[in-house]
Amino acid sequence: MPEHSARIGGITPSGKDGWEVHFTAMTRKQAGEDIMMLSVGDHDFDTPKETVEACKAALDAGFHHYTQLPGLPALRVAMAKVSTRCTGVETSAAEVIATPGGQLALYAAVQGTLDPGDHAIVVAPYYATYPGTFRAAGAAFTIVEAKAENGFQPLAADIEAAMRDNTKAILINTPNNPTGAVYSRQTLEGIADICRRHDLWLISDEVYWSLPADGGHLSPRALPGMAERTLVVNSMSKSHGMTGWRIGWLTGPADMIVLLVNLNLVSTYGLNDFASRAAIEALENDWGVAEIAALYHRRREAFLDHVRGMNGIRVRGSEGGMYVMLDISAIEPDCEAFAWAFLEEEKVAVMPGSSFGEAARGHIRISLCQPEPVLAEAAERLKRFVLGHRRAVA
Numbered sequence: 001m002p003e004h005s006a007r008i009g010g011i012t013p014s015g016k017d018g019w020e021v022h023f024t025a026m027t028r029k030q031a032g033e034d035i036m037m038l039s040v041g042d043h044d045f046d047t048p049k050e051t052v053e054a055c056k057a058a059l060d061a062g063f064h065h066y067t068q069l070p071g072l073p074a075l076r077v078a079m080a081k082v083s084t085r086c087t088g089v090e091t092s093a094a095e096v097i098a099t100p101g102g103q104l105a106l107y108a109a110v111q112g113t114l115d116p117g118d119h120a121i122v123v124a125p126y127y128a129t130y131p132g133t134f135r136a137a138g139a140a141f142t143i144v145e146a147k148a149e150n151g152f153q154p155l156a157a158d159i160e161a162a163m164r165d166n167t168k169a170i171l172i173n174t175p176n177n178p179t180g181a182v183y184s185r186q187t188l189e190g191i192a193d194i195c196r197r198h199d200l201w202l203i204s205d206e207v208y209w210s211l212p213a214d215g216g217h218l219s220p221r222a223l224p225g226m227a228e229r230t231l232v233v234n235s236m237s238k239s240h241g242m243t244g245w246r247i248g249w250l251t252g253p254a255d256m257i258v259l260l261v262n263l264n265l266v267s268t269y270g271l272n273d274f275a276s277r278a279a280i281e282a283l284e285n286d287w288g289v290a291e292i293a294a295l296y297h298r299r300r301e302a303f304l305d306h307v308r309g310m311n312g313i314r315v316r317g318s319e320g321g322m323y324v325m326l327d328i329s330a331i332e333p334d335c336e337a338f339a340w341a342f343l344e345e346e347k348v349a350v351m352p353g354s355s356f357g358e359a360a361r362g363h364i365r366i367s368l369c370q371p372e373p374v375l376a377e378a379a380e381r382l383k384r385f386v387l388g389h390r391r392a393v394a
Helices: 020-030 049-060 073-087 102-113 130-136 156-161 185-198 254-266 273-285 289-307 335-346 372-393
Strands: 096-099 119-124 140-145 167-173 201-205 230-235 248-251 314-316 323-327 363-367
Touching: 020 335, 049 273, 073 096, 073 230, 073 248, 073 273, 096 102, 096 254, 102 130, 102 167, 102 201, 102 230, 102 248, 102 254, 119 130, 130 140, 140 156, 156 185, 167 185, 185 201, 289 323, 289 372, 335 363, 335 372
Parallel strands: 119 140, 119 167, 167 201, 201 230
Antiparallel strands: 096 248, 230 248, 314 323, 323 363
């Protein structure tokens, strides 16, 4: 058998990506075991019925064919309007390319800004696919840890210290997965200053833009001198309840978007027609956006009320998005061991923080993608587990 390419073999070089707890829990749940899944960010509710009906109507109307490579013109217009709201910068359809989900938007951004051998800076804690996306581009990267004691706000000085002569891009994520941290204006201005002085691209993953607790999302694209050097990753998965539909987009300078159409030509060859038409209506009508944001706000506050004051547990970040980050290092420094034991003893699946970078080691990530009664029960099981763990080591 011929050998595979080094490129594909190097995307996850160790063969271990930190998601083993989740995959084990899911396998056991699918086999019939009663396991509480708080490990993944997939909504526990269906896509809004209006979007589903719009998709059915598009299917019935015969929209079964190829679409334009950058996305249907009306889809790009609708995405540009949402980008204007998300980033605070007036956006035209020419500054948007539609992609099959936010991950493909991220992939396009990395491919568009880095050549093999170039260097990037990735702020951690990070979404699990970030390292592999850079490896797929043949790019080197340095992880800069946003520390828990700073509320997971990255420091400009730490990013500056990681600069190299061949650094071309910085990748950030706000509101952040996994921590729920929402980057402050001060944080973003510090990062923007570095990008301007060193003539860097900033890749800003903003797929959770609609979910901060106070609606206070700030996009770095809105800061002075940043619109021409910022690529914003976005998606309908979280904001519009459409995780399985695979509708995302990238916002950036129009000349970069023109070049990225060629990437669609040799990779995705455009989006699904009928799903695109449903997405247009969902974007134009904001179907589900306010309701989803309010739902996660309620869940976040309710869960945090349950865990605040719990012996040995500290809340970190957790200002927006679909997750809560808990510091459990006083109970068990090895967060992976904590997650495995919690799964075995209490049948609750959570993500060990180390899956997302060293900064989150000693933490667990709780997904809020379950109804409030389930989250309340999970909090009770966590309390019981913590008490039992403390007795066991006493």
